[in-house]
Amino acid sequence: MKSRYDILIVGGGMVGATLACALGNSELSVAVLERDFPPPFDTGQPYDLRVSALSAASRNILQAVGAWDGIRSRRLCPYQRMKVWEADDERAATEFRAEEIGCEALGHIVENRIIQLALIERLKAFDNVDLICPSQTELIEYAPGSSLVRLADGREIVARLLVAADGGQSRVREAAGIGVHQWDYDQHALVASVETAYGQQDITWQQFTPTGPLAFLPLGGNHASLVWYARPDQVKRLMALDETAFLDELHAAFPQCLGRIERLVARGFFPLRRQHALQYVTDGVALVGDAAHMIHPLAGQGVNIGLLDAAALAETLLDAQAAGERIDERQVLHRYEQARRNHNLLMMQVMDSFYRVFSNDSLPLRLLRNVGLGLAEHAGPIKRKVIRLAMGLDGNLPRLAVGAAPRRE
Amino acid sequence: MTDTRSLNIDPDEIAKFEELASRWWDRNSEFKPLHDINPLRVGYIDRIASLAGKKVLDVGCGGGILSESMARRGAEVNGIDMGEAPLKVARLHSLESELAIEYRQITVEQLADERPEHYDVVTCMEMLEHVPDPASIVTACARLARPGGHLFFSTLNKNPKSYLFAILGAERLLKLVPQGTHDFSKFIRPSQLGAWIRAAGLRMEDITGLVYNPLTKSYRLDPKDVDVNYMIATRKPV
Numbered sequence: 078m079k080s081r082y083d084i085l086i087v088g089g090g091m092v093g094a095t096l097a098c099a100l101g102n103s104e105l106s107v108a109v110l111e112r113d114f115p116p117p118f119d120t121g122q123p124y125d126l127r128v129s130a131l132s133a134a135s136r137n138i139l140q141a142v143g144a145w146d147g148i149r150s151r152r153l154c155p156y157q158r159m160k161v162w163e164a165d166d167e168r169a170a171t172e173f174r175a176e177e178i179g180c181e182a183l184g185h186i187v188e189n190r191i192i193q194l195a196l197i198e199r200l201k202a203f204d205n206v207d208l209i210c211p212s213q214t215e216l217i218e219y220a221p222g223s224s225l226v227r228l229a230d231g232r233e234i235v236a237r238l239l240v241a242a243d244g245g246q247s248r249v250r251e252a253a254g255i256g257v258h259q260w261d262y263d264q265h266a267l268v269a270s271v272e273t274a275y276g277q278q279d280i281t282w283q284q285f286t287p288t289g290p291l292a293f294l295p296l297g298g299n300h301a302s303l304v305w306y307a308r309p310d311q312v313k314r315l316m317a318l319d320e321t322a323f324l325d326e327l328h329a330a331f332p333q334c335l336g337r338i339e340r341l342v343a344r345g346f347f348p349l350r351r352q353h354a355l356q357y358v359t360d361g362v363a364l365v366g367d368a369a370h371m372i373h374p375l376a377g378q379g380v381n382i383g384l385l386d387a388a389a390l391a392e393t394l395l396d397a398q399a400a401g402e403r404i405d406e407r408q409v410l411h412r413y414e415q416a417r418r419n420h421n422l423l424m425m426q427v428m429d430s431f432y433r434v435f436s437n438d439s440l441p442l443r444l445l446r447n448v449g450l451g452l453a454e455h456a457g458p459i460k461r462k463v464i465r466l467a468m469g470l471d472g473n474l475p476r477l478a479v480g481a482a483p484r485r486e
Numbered sequence: 487m488t489d490t491r492s493l494n495i496d497p498d499e500i501a502k503f504e505e506l507a508s509r510w511w512d513r514n515s516e517f518k519p520l521h522d523i524n525p526l527r528v529g530y531i532d533r534i535a536s537l538a539g540k541k542v543l544d545v546g547c548g549g550g551i552l553s554e555s556m557a558r559r560g561a562e563v564n565g566i567d568m569g570e571a572p573l574k575v576a577r578l579h580s581l582e583s584e585l586a587i588e589y590r591q592i593t594v595e596q597l598a599d600e601r602p603e604h605y606d607v608v609t610c611m612e613m614l615e616h617v618p619d620p621a622s623i624v625t626a627c628a629r630l631a632r633p634g635g636h637l638f639f640s641t642l643n644k645n646p647k648s649y650l651f652a653i654l655g656a657e658r659l660l661k662l663v664p665q666g667t668h669d670f671s672k673f674i675r676p677s678q679l680g681a682w683i684r685a686a687g688l689r690m691e692d693i694t695g696l697v698y699n700p701l702t703k704s705y706r707l708d709p710k711d712v713d714v715n716y717m718i719a720t721r722k723p724v
Contacts, residue, residue, distance in 0.1 A: 223529045
C-alpha cells in the first residue's frame with residue numbers, strides 16, 4: 078500500500094525541517110524525507126565548520142516554530158556588533174550596534190547541525206508530520222497533484238504537493254522541469270575553525286581586501302570561525318599548508334584585531350556559485366532554500382533567506398487551506414513566489430555588487446566605497462535601515478519572521 | 487494474419503507507430519511530448535479517480551508511458567494496443583520498471599465482449615484521432631467500465647488554431663512530433679466527442695485543455711483553453 082500525504086518535503090535540512098515545523102499541528106498531512114540523521118550533539122565536541130549567522134528574522138522564525146529552545150540549550154554565540162571596513166582605511170569603518178535599534182543582539186552564530194537537530198527534535202512532536210529518515214530517494218515522478226517518490230527500499234510515497242528542499246542540485250526541481258540561471262564566482266571560500274588567545278567576542282566583522290573579503294564569526298568561549306574569500310588557486314595552496322604555515326599566512330593576511338590564533342581545529346573550502354531557479358513554483362511543486370537560490374555567502378544571507386522562504390510558503394499553504402483552496406495549484410503557490418522571488422533577487426544583486434565592487438583594486442571604486450562606508454557610519458536613519466535589512470527585519474516579511482502566529486485568525 | 491478491414495483500426499496509423507517503437511521511452515525522441523504531458527495527465531486522472539487499488543484499462547497504451555505511471559500510483563493496470571512493436575517495448579520496459587502490467591494486442595471492442603463492466607477506470611488518450619470509427623471506441627470503453635467507474639478521453643480539437651498548432655506547429659515547425667502523425671480530417675471537436683459520450687450513456691464531468699507554451703517549452707492544464715489538445719473526464723452512471 079502506498080503512503081499518501083498532502084505535502085512531501087524532500088530534504089530535512091534547516092529549511093525543509095523549518096517548513097515541516099511551521100506546518101505542524103495543521104490539518105495538512107506532511108512527510109519529510111531526509112537521507113540521514115545529523116550526528117547527536119555533545120558539549121565536548123569541537124565546533125563544526127559549517128556555521129550560520131542567523132538574523133533576527135531567522136531567530137523569530139525558529140522561535141515561532143518552537144525550535145529556538147533546542148538551539149539555545151545546545152550552543153550558540155550572540156553578537157551585538159557588526160563591523161565592516163576596507164583594508165587600507167580603517168577610518169571609513171562602519172560599526173552597527175544592536176543597542177542603536179534597541180535590540181539585544183544583531184544575530185547569532187550557530188552550527189548548522191545544531192539548527193537541524195533542534196528542528197528535527199521539534200518536528201517529531203507533531204502528529205501530522207512524519208519524518209522518513211534515513212531514506213534514499215531512488216525515483217521522483219512528477220505529476221501535478223499526484224507526484225510519486227520511490228525510495229531505495231521500495232517504499233513509495235504519493236503527495237499532492239512536492240516541496241524541493243533538496244539543495245542546489247535539487248532532483249525535485251529537475252523532475253518538475255524547472256530550469257536555473259547560474260554562474261560561478263571566480264572565488265572560493267575557505268572556512269577555518271580556530272581557537273583564539275582571547276575569550277568570547279560580541280562582534281562579527283568583515284574586512285574587504287582587493288583579493289576578497291576576510292570575515293570573523295565568534296563562537297562560544299575562545300572559539301571562532303574565520304572565512305577567507307580568495308581565488309581558487311590561492312585557496313588550494315592554503316589548504317595544502319601544514320598547520321603552522323597556515324596560521325602564519327592567516328596572521329599575515331587578517332587584520333591586527335584578529336589577535337593571536339592558537340590552534341587550527343579544522344578547515345575546509347567550497348566554491349562559490351550563484352544560481353537562481355527560473356520559477357519557484359509550478360503545479361504541485363514549490364522550491365525553497367538552495368533548491369530555489371544559491372547566493373554569495375558574504376553576508377551569510379543564504380540560510381536566512383531560506384528560512385524566510387519556509388515561513389512564507391507555510392503561510393501561503395495554511396491560508397489557502399483555511400480558505401478552502403487547493404494547496405497544489407499554481408495560482409495558490411504563485412503567492413509564495415511573489416512574496417519571495419524579488420526579495421531574494423534583490424539580496425543576490427546586493428551580494429553581487431559587493432563582490433564586484435570590493436574584490437577589485439581600481440582607485441575610483443575604492444574612493445567611492447570608502448566614502449560610502451564612511452557615510453553609512455554617520456547617516457543615522459540610513460544606517461538603521463541598513464541594520465534592519467541585514468537583520469532580515471526589513472521589507473514585506475512572512476508573519477513568522479516578525480514573531481506572529483503562522484496563520485491569520 | 488487478421489483481416490484489418492473488419493477491425494476498427496487504421497493499418498497506416500498502426501504502421502506509423504510501429505516504425506518508431508524503439509524510441510518510445512527515449513525522452514529526447516519523437517515521443518518527448520508524450521513524456522512531457524504525461525505528468526499532467528496522470529495527475530489529473532489520479533486527482534479525479536484516486537488510482538490506488540483500482541482496476542484500470544489503458545486503451546491505446548502504446549509503449550506504456552501512461553500505464554506505468556498509473557501502476558506506480560497503485561493501480562492494477564491492463565494496457566491494450568493494436569501495434570505489436572510498441573507492445574513489445576511496453577512489456578520489456580515494465581520488466582525493467584518492475585511493474586506488473588498486463589499488455590495485450592486486442593481491439594477495445596473485442597475486449598468489451600470479453601470483460602464487460604470489469605474496470606474502475608478506463609483511459610483512452612490521444613487515440614480517437616487515429617481510428618476510423620471513434621464513436622465505436624467510446625461505446626466499447628463505456629461497456630468496459632463498471633457502473634460508477636471513471637472514463638477519460640483525450641484528443642485534438644478541430645479548428646484553425648489546432649491545425650496551426652498541431653500540424654504546422656508541432657509537426658513541421660517545432661518538430662515536436664514526427665511529420666504525418668496527425669491527420670487533420672480526423673481531429674474531433676469537443677461537441678462531437680460530447681455527443682458520442684452521451685450516446686454511450688456516460689456523464690461528462692470535466693473538461694480541460696492541454697496547452698503548450700513554445701517560449702518556455704512547457705505544458706500546462708488550462709480548463710479555459712480547449713482549442714488544441716483537450717481531455718474529458720466522464721463517469722458511468724450507477
